Amino acid sequence: MTVAPDARKQWHHLTRAPIDVGALTAQVADVEAGAICTFLGTARRHSEGKEVNLLRYEAYPEMADRVIAEIVAAAQARFAGAKVAVMHRLGDCPLGEASVAVVVAAPHRGEAFAACREVIDTLKTKAPIWKQEEFRDGTAWVGDPGSFQPRRDA
Amino acid sequence: MTVAPDARKQWHHLTRAPIDVGALTAQVADVEAGAICTFLGTARRHSEGKEVNLLRYEAYPEMADRVIAEIVAAAQARFAGAKVAVMHRLGDCPLGEASVAVVVAAPHRGEAFAACREVIDTLKTKAPIWKQEEFRDGTAWVGDPGSFQPRRDA
Amino acid sequence: MNLRVLLFAGIAERAGTREWPLLDLEAPLTVGALVQRLERDHPFLRSVPYVVARNQAVVRADEVLSDGDEVALLPPLSGG
Amino acid sequence: MNLRVLLFAGIAERAGTREWPLLDLEAPLTVGALVQRLERDHPFLRSVPYVVARNQAVVRADEVLSDGDEVALLPPLSGG
Numbered sequence: 001m002t003v004a005p006d007a008r009k010q011w012h013h014l015t016r017a018p019i020d021v022g023a024l025t026a027q028v029a030d031v032e033a034g035a036i037c038t039f040l041g042t043a044r045r046h047s048e049g050k051e052v053n054l055l056r057y058e059a060y061p062e063m064a065d066r067v068i069a070e071i072v073a074a075a076q077a078r079f080a081g082a083k084v085a086v087m088h089r090l091g092d093c094p095l096g097e098a099s100v101a102v103v104v105a106a107p108h109r110g111e112a113f114a115a116c117r118e119v120i121d122t123l124k125t126k127a128p129i130w131k132q133e134e135f136r137d138g139t140a141w142v143g144d145p146g147s148f149q150p151r152r153d154a
Numbered sequence: 155m156t157v158a159p160d161a162r163k164q165w166h167h168l169t170r171a172p173i174d175v176g177a178l179t180a181q182v183a184d185v186e187a188g189a190i191c192t193f194l195g196t197a198r199r200h201s202e203g204k205e206v207n208l209l210r211y212e213a214y215p216e217m218a219d220r221v222i223a224e225i226v227a228a229a230q231a232r233f234a235g236a237k238v239a240v241m242h243r244l245g246d247c248p249l250g251e252a253s254v255a256v257v258v259a260a261p262h263r264g265e266a267f268a269a270c271r272e273v274i275d276t277l278k279t280k281a282p283i284w285k286q287e288e289f290r291d292g293t294a295w296v297g298d299p300g301s302f303q304p305r306r307d308a
Numbered sequence: 309m310n311l312r313v314l315l316f317a318g319i320a321e322r323a324g325t326r327e328w329p330l331l332d333l334e335a336p337l338t339v340g341a342l343v344q345r346l347e348r349d350h351p352f353l354r355s356v357p358y359v360v361a362r363n364q365a366v367v368r369a370d371e372v373l374s375d376g377d378e379v380a381l382l383p384p385l386s387g388g
Numbered sequence: 389m390n391l392r393v394l395l396f397a398g399i400a401e402r403a404g405t406r407e408w409p410l411l412d413l414e415a416p417l418t419v420g421a422l423v424q425r426l427e428r429d430h431p432f433l434r435s436v437p438y439v440v441a442r443n444q445a446v447v448r449a450d451e452v453l454s455d456g457d458e459v460a461l462l463p464p465l466s467g468g
Contacts, residue, residue, distance in 0.1 A: 022176075031199040031249045037270075038192040039263065041468050045185040057467065058397055060460055063444035064467070088467060095185045100468050109193065113271055116191075120263065120468060128441070128460070129467025130397035143464035146435060147398035195388050211387065212317055214380055217364035218387070242387060254388050274388060282361070282380070283387025284317035297384035300355060301318035 013068040014061055016091045024103045028083040033105035037112035039120050041100040043093045047142075053134045055093040060128040064088070067127045071119055075104070079115040082106040086119060088129060099131070167222040168215055170245045178257045182237040187259035191266035193274050195254040197247045201296075207288045209247040214282040218242070221281045225273055229258070233269040236260040240273060242283060253285070309333045311373060313346065314380040322352050340369030342379065358383045389413045391453060393426065394460040402432050420449035422459065438463045 025036060043055040072084045085103045093099045102119045106112040131142045141147040179190060197209040226238045239257045247253045256273045260266040285296045295301040313328040320326045328346075339360055347353045359366055361380040362373065373379070393408040400406045408426075419440055427433045439446055441460040442453065453459070 029196070029250060031197075034196055034198040036192075036194040036196055036252075038190075038194075039267070040190040040192075041263070042183070042188055042190055042259075043185075044188040044261070059467070060394065060396055060441070060444075060462065063441060063460065066444055096183060098190075105196075107198070109195070109271075109274065113193070113267065117263075117267055124468040125465065127467045128396070128462050128465060130463065131466040131468075132397070141398040141401075141463065142466035144398040144436070144466075147401065147463075149401065213387070214314065214316055214361070214364075214382065217361060217380065220364055278388040279385065281387045282316070282382050282385060284383065285386040285388075286317070295318040295321075295383065296386035298318040298356070301321065301383075303321065 009061070011061055011065045013065050013072075013086050014059060014088055014090055016089070019087045019089055019098045019101045021098070021101050021103070024085040024087055024101055025105075027085045028103050028105040030083060030105055032081070032107065033083070033112075034107055035109035035112035036103065036105045037109070037116040038104075039100075039102045039116050040098040041120070042098050043095045045095050047133055050133075050135055052095070053136065054095070055099060056132040056134060056139075057088070057090045057093060057099060058130045058132070059088070059090055061090070064127045064129050068123060071122045071126065074122075075115045075119050078118075079104075079106060079111040082111050082115045084115060084119055086123065088123070088127070090129075163215070165215055165219045167219050167226075167240050168213060168242055168244055170243070173241045173243055173252045173255045175252070175255050175257070178239040178241055178255055179259075181239045182257050182259040184237060184259055186235070186261065187237070187266075188261055189263040189266035190257065190259045191263070191270040192258075193254075193256045193270050194252040195274070196252050197249045199249050201287055204287075204289055206249070207290065208249070209253060210286040210288060210293075211242070211244045211247060211253060212284045212286065213242070213244055215244070218281045218283050222277060225276045225280065228276075229269045229273050232272075233258075233260060233265040236265050236269045238269060238273055240277065242277070242281070244283075309335045309337065309373070309375040311342070311376075312378050313342075314378065316380065316382060318383050319353070319356060319358060319381050322356065323350065335373075335375070337373045338369065339367050339371050339373060339379075342373060343369065346381075353381070356383060389415045389417065389453070389455040391422070391456075392458050393422075394458065396460070396462060398463050399433070399436060399438060399461050402436065403430065415453075415455070417453045418449065419447050419451045419453060419459075422453060423449065426461075433461070436463060 104116040138150040258270040292304040
């Protein structure tokens with residue numbers, strides 16, 4: 001039996017299963033926190049006017065897991081009292097399901113919103129993760145214009 | 155049997171039970187939304203240095219339900235494509251549990267964060283709801299300095 | 309003219325009730341005049357901050373009340 | 389000197405593989421020199437935007453590579 005590289009390791013911030021937001025919230029919830037801000041990125045049916053069937057995510061998992069851990073640590077250092085949990089989905093992500101979740105618990109809502117926004121913005125620009133859109137007529141990697149592959153059986 | 159006034163009516167945005175964030179999220183989730191931002195206000199153990207045992211919320215329910223509905227409608231009008239769900243808990247709210255939840259689904263994360271923040275900020279200043287803190291030695295209504303009541307059996 | 313005055317939170321606690329029914333008031337009566345009357349009959353109100361709602365909307369002192377109005381005294385809000 | 393070059397997303401798709409093992413390279417070799425060599429051997433790379441990571445951190449072109457380094461070509465990121 002062949003084991004895919006991803007399956008051999010346990011990542012802290014990457015999962016091939018649907019994201020369990022309740023479990024992430026439980027990780028950060030705290031009776032000293034008065035505010036919890038959660039961001040979910042969800043798979044949309046439309047991308048620049050084109051209809052999407054499915055999203056698929058790929059990562060450089062060793063680096064992505066490390067980069068996300070650094071982003072979490074930086075946010076917790078910058079926003080005193082904030083606790084941050086992040087999970088990114090890999091593989092197929094059906095429409096409407098979450099591709100990424102950021103949950104921040106903090107003493108007050110100002111820090112909770114600001115830390116949550118900072119984490120998702122930084123993750124998008126720094127974590128080595130790629131999104132492929134599957135259309136009726138083929139697939140393309142977002143942000144990589146020449147990557148469209150027509151569907152073989154179309 | 156006496157029925158308390160609250161129990162006779164069904165409110166859209168008020169509940170005496172623990173808030174079901176999953177159900178609120180399902181209300182706004184949409185395959186055209188790429189972003190969901192959730193805010194939970196949670197009961198903190200400490201309030202201005204004093205240890206709290208329990209929070210208790212009271213509302214003018216007819217007006218609070220209407221004011222929250224107006225806040226939701228205003229946010230949905232201002233942020234195109236945003237769908238907003240809000241629930242506020244009444245009665246006892248144990249430490250760590252959510253007293254209020256705001257869930258916003260929107261096409262992009264900018265509107266989701268902005269609408270969520272606007273709704274909770276406006277709710278706090280406009281909805282006729284009151285928080286009572288129960289301490290070891292008595293109770294007090296937040297923002298009402300003369301309202302401290304020593305515990306009778308203390 | 310009859311009115312209901314609803315009381316909440318710290319005001320209800322101090323008043324020892326959640327409602328003051330006011331019967332046979334002389335019309336016309338403004339919100340400001342009602343407040344003066346309430347503060348005369350219940351002096352504790354003078355030391356409590358509150359705003360007045362009429363039929364579930366915050367009102368100005370110069371609005372004129374109508375028979376059957378639901379008036380509410382709202383101490384400082386602290387929901388959320 | 390041996391290196392592994394990891395490929396992802398649209399680059400892996402164009403290359404038809406997820407890894408190029410590079411064996412018996414002459415040291416010293418900078419990141420920039422490696423990129424030149426890869427773009428000579430795999431001309432499609434010249435028309436694809438990417439950045440280079442070395443041992444899981446983005447690097448500058450003038451860094452010198454070491455034996456056993458894990459190099460990765462990262463096309464435009466689109467997580468989230």
